[in-house]
Amino acid sequence: MRLTGAQALIKSLEMQQVETIFGLPGGAILPVYDPLLDSSIRHILVRHEQGAGHAAEGYAHVTGRPGVAMVTSGPGATNIVTPLMDAMMDSIPLVVVSGQVATGSIGTDAFQETAITSITMGITKHNWLVTDAADIPRVVAEAFHVATTGRPGPVLIDVPKDISNATMDWYWPSADDLDLPGFHPVTEGDPALVRRAAELILGAQRPVIYAGGGILKARAAQALRALAERTGIPVVTTLMARGAFPDSHPLNLGMPGMHGNYTAVTAMQQADLLLALGSRFDDRVTGRISAFAPGAKVVHVDIDPAELGKVRRPDVAIAGDCRVVIEELLTALDQLGLDGEGVAAPSSPAAQRPDSAPWIAQVRQWQQEHPLRYRQEEGGPLKPQFVVEALRDMTPDDTIVAAGVGQHQMWASQYWRFDHPYTWVNSGGAGTMGFAVPAAIGAKVGRPGSMVWAIDGDGCFQMTAQELVTATAERIPVKIAILNNAYLGMVRQWQELFYEERYSEVYLSPDLPDYVKWAEAMGCVGMRVETPEDVAPAIDKANAIDDRPVVIDFRTDAFEKVYPMVPAGASNDDIIEGPAEGEGGR
Amino acid sequence: MSASTTSRHHILSVLVENKAGVLARVASLFSRRGYNIFSLAVAPTDDERFSRITIVVDVESAPLEQIVQQLDKLVNVVSISELAPERAIERELLLATVEAGPEQRVEVAALAGIFHGTVIDVASDRVTVAVTGTPDALDGVEDLLSPFGIVELQRTGRVALPKLGSRRRLQPVADRAG
Numbered sequence: 200m201r202l203t204g205a206q207a208l209i210k211s212l213e214m215q216q217v218e219t220i221f222g223l224p225g226g227a228i229l230p231v232y233d234p235l236l237d238s239s240i241r242h243i244l245v246r247h248e249q250g251a252g253h254a255a256e257g258y259a260h261v262t263g264r265p266g267v268a269m270v271t272s273g274p275g276a277t278n279i280v281t282p283l284m285d286a287m288m289d290s291i292p293l294v295v296v297s298g299q300v301a302t303g304s305i306g307t308d309a310f311q312e313t314a315i316t317s318i319t320m321g322i323t324k325h326n327w328l329v330t331d332a333a334d335i336p337r338v339v340a341e342a343f344h345v346a347t348t349g350r351p352g353p354v355l356i357d358v359p360k361d362i363s364n365a366t367m368d369w370y371w372p373s374a375d376d377l378d379l380p381g382f383h384p385v386t387e388g389d390p391a392l393v394r395r396a397a398e399l400i401l402g403a404q405r406p407v408i409y410a411g412g413g414i415l416k417a418r419a420a421q422a423l424r425a426l427a428e429r430t431g432i433p434v435v436t437t438l439m440a441r442g443a444f445p446d447s448h449p450l451n452l453g454m455p456g457m458h459g460n461y462t463a464v465t466a467m468q469q470a471d472l473l474l475a476l477g478s479r480f481d482d483r484v485t486g487r488i489s490a491f492a493p494g495a496k497v498v499h500v501d502i503d504p505a506e507l508g509k510v511r512r513p514d515v516a517i518a519g520d521c522r523v524v525i526e527e528l529l530t531a532l533d534q535l536g537l538d539g540e541g542v543a544a545p546s547s548p549a550a551q552r553p554d555s556a557p558w559i560a561q562v563r564q565w566q567q568e569h570p571l572r573y574r575q576e577e578g579g580p581l582k583p584q585f586v587v588e589a590l591r592d593m594t595p596d597d598t599i600v601a602a603g604v605g606q607h608q609m610w611a612s613q614y615w616r617f618d619h620p621y622t623w624v625n626s627g628g629a630g631t632m633g634f635a636v637p638a639a640i641g642a643k644v645g646r647p648g649s650m651v652w653a654i655d656g657d658g659c660f661q662m663t664a665q666e667l668v669t670a671t672a673e674r675i676p677v678k679i680a681i682l683n684n685a686y687l688g689m690v691r692q693w694q695e696l697f698y699e700e701r702y703s704e705v706y707l708s709p710d711l712p713d714y715v716k717w718a719e720a721m722g723c724v725g726m727r728v729e730t731p732e733d734v735a736p737a738i739d740k741a742n743a744i745d746d747r748p749v750v751i752d753f754r755t756d757a758f759e760k761v762y763p764m765v766p767a768g769a770s771n772d773d774i775i776e777g778p779a780e781g782e783g784g785r
Numbered sequence: 786m787s788a789s790t791t792s793r794h795h796i797l798s799v800l801v802e803n804k805a806g807v808l809a810r811v812a813s814l815f816s817r818r819g820y821n822i823f824s825l826a827v828a829p830t831d832d833e834r835f836s837r838i839t840i841v842v843d844v845e846s847a848p849l850e851q852i853v854q855q856l857d858k859l860v861n862v863v864s865i866s867e868l869a870p871e872r873a874i875e876r877e878l879l880l881a882t883v884e885a886g887p888e889q890r891v892e893v894a895a896l897a898g899i900f901h902g903t904v905i906d907v908a909s910d911r912v913t914v915a916v917t918g919t920p921d922a923l924d925g926v927e928d929l930l931s932p933f934g935i936v937e938l939q940r941t942g943r944v945a946l947p948k949l950g951s952r953r954r955l956q957p958v959a960d961r962a963g
Contacts, residue, residue, distance in 0.1 A: 316806065381801075503858070
């Protein structure tokens with residue numbers, strides 16, 4: 200069967216079971232948009248290519264399947280650079296197809312030419328410039344394989360216009376036809392190391408499981424729960440792992456890090472064993488690295504061998520898939536005499552295990568003495584945490600929450616109760632403002648049966664809000680809660696605390712733009728909430744709307760800050776819990 | 786290469802796919818992660834699908850293990866072997882054009898001869914010599930040639946193989962094909 204390169208590309212995407220492409224056409228990608236008309240694949244026309252990338256990420260977050268975006272050359276391609284970087288940082292499988300000028304024009308500064316494979320070299324797992332139409336099916340198959348195998352991540356396929364127009368004989372490659380001699384990720388852990396890790400678990404007095412986003416990537420939430428319950432070890436879930444272990448589980452200590460719970464942060468500092476599973480000792484988790492968990496031995500499990508020892512030298516380093524290795528650990532614990540119920544066989548190594556009761560009691564005491572706190576005064580300004588709690592309590596418990604980056608993101612992570620995996624969609628490593636709206640759209644496309652709320656900041660919302668036009672046009676009923684404090688709030692918080700309240704370029708105004716009118720102009724329902732009493736009725740109304748997007752402009756207290764907080768570069772021992780009772784927000 | 790760098794350099798022999806842009810991927814990795822390179826040489830192998838990049842890395846800029854693991858993540862990198870400097874035969878080629886009239890010409894030729902080098906081009910006031918040697922020896926050649934007046938000088942960066950009789954050959958440190 201003779202096909203054009205463009206037809207082969209679309210057919211290859213169909214072969215990969217792609218259902219949805221987020222994209223925006225242009226000159227160099229024009230040939231590929233033609234066969235798309237005849238394809239079963241749904242194309243969602245975004246209003247900016249960055250929106251296509253983040254929507255594809257949101258789709259991948261909630262489905263575990265690669266998100267696909269398509270853009271044209273030059274500015275189309277550079278506009279999706281931020282999502283590629285974001286996906287690289289957070290290990291999101293993403294396949295981006297970009298148009299390129301014709302091969303004969305490459306290198307001549309042709310109209311809308313840019314060397315996107317060079318630009319994205321460091322922010323993709325791999326990228327390809329296709330130079331022969333006959334390569335298209337193989338390259339697409341390789342791209343999906345690389346994006347989804349081992350540590351997931353973004354890839355880019357750059358397709359010159361003449362290659363799309365050329366013809367080729369259709370084929371679909373088998374696994375053996377893939378030309379990837381250097382790509383063989385390890386999934387199984389070394390048995391001797393797994394056994395050593397199991398022995399450390401049984402010998403520890405103050406162990407903590409430090410669960411990262413790798414748990415979700417490995418579909419290991421069930422396995423993690425089995426491990427925690429069998430061993431009785433408390434779990435902290437990083438920003439990327441919220442939902443990987445239920446927040447309502449008694450062993451869950453919440454989020455560690457710069458704005459983590461006191462108990463999660465302190466338990467890690469005091470631990471004698473950290474079981475790091477799919478986490479990467481990010482600086483936002485560790486604080487000053489030399490002072491991080493000083494007394495802890497470290498077992499580090501990660502599918503990416505380069506993470507082992509990158510930041511903290513582990514005592515036991517296991518390269519492997521988190522789900523596979525946790526299952527191997529459970530088997531090793533069995534062999535050491537710790538059964539499925541967590542009961543030790545008499546005179547087995549497990550029977551020598553130190554009593555965990557003092558450690559658990561210590562953790563419970565911290566939880567009791569150091570809860571998250573804020574106060575919603577009657578008649579006082581609306582607190583952002585109050586809005587998040589109201590949303591949490593008034594939505595189904597498998598609601599998907601997307602966030603941008605900043606104070607609102609931290610409050611969402613702190614105050615939501617994540618009891619299901621793949622319900623939290625956020626930009627962790629990259630910290631990409633403007634992520635929430637397009638990511639929520641992608642999430643809703645991936646999981647149309649779930650309610651999707653974006654909790655966004657006013658600064659973030661202004662960066663990508665135009666994608667709500669996409670949402671209205673494509674009938675994707677997402678709901679957006681803007682925590683509008685009229686500031687770039689997190690920057691304001693740092694200027695207040697560390698720059699002697701010298702506020703430099705952080706004021707945005709609560710009224711400019713008028714978010715309700717803006718929402719309405721984009722075909723959404725717009726509402727404004729200024730008092731605590733009006734919060735619940737507005738959420739009720741929003742929850743009842745299922746035929747278009749909803750935007751609620753919550754006018755929140757600009758003085759409220761995110762606590763607890765470990766200042767940048769400080770030790771996690773120096774966690775600040777916030778102003779003392781009665782001192783107020785200031 | 787001065788003696789002080791010898792202790793902190795390691796030689797990585799990296800087998801890569803012979804595809805467009807692979808050297809850029811390797812160089813870009815070193816640059817974005819802040820790893821220092823003392824020298825780098827690329828050569829074809831007997832299998833046209835692959836090339837070999839010999840990189841001398843500064844292990845003070847990052848732990849060797851981390852450099853190897855990050856390199857190994859590049860999809861086009863097939864395998865990586867490490868060569869400890871004390872177990873390696875290293876050679877580098879130096880080409881130098883120096884100012885030498887008829888009287889100095891013999892002197893320059895003799896000097897090159899001491900290092901088993903040769904004169905490969907001559908003009909009325911200049912000669913070009915080629916010398917192969919260890920990086921340290923070539924540092925010496927450079928010093929000895931400079932009084933004549935060096936017009937142009939180029940060095941290739943080193944290539945290396947394991948010493949015969951050393952028990953271990955190239956030590957594979959990352960081999961995904963295996």
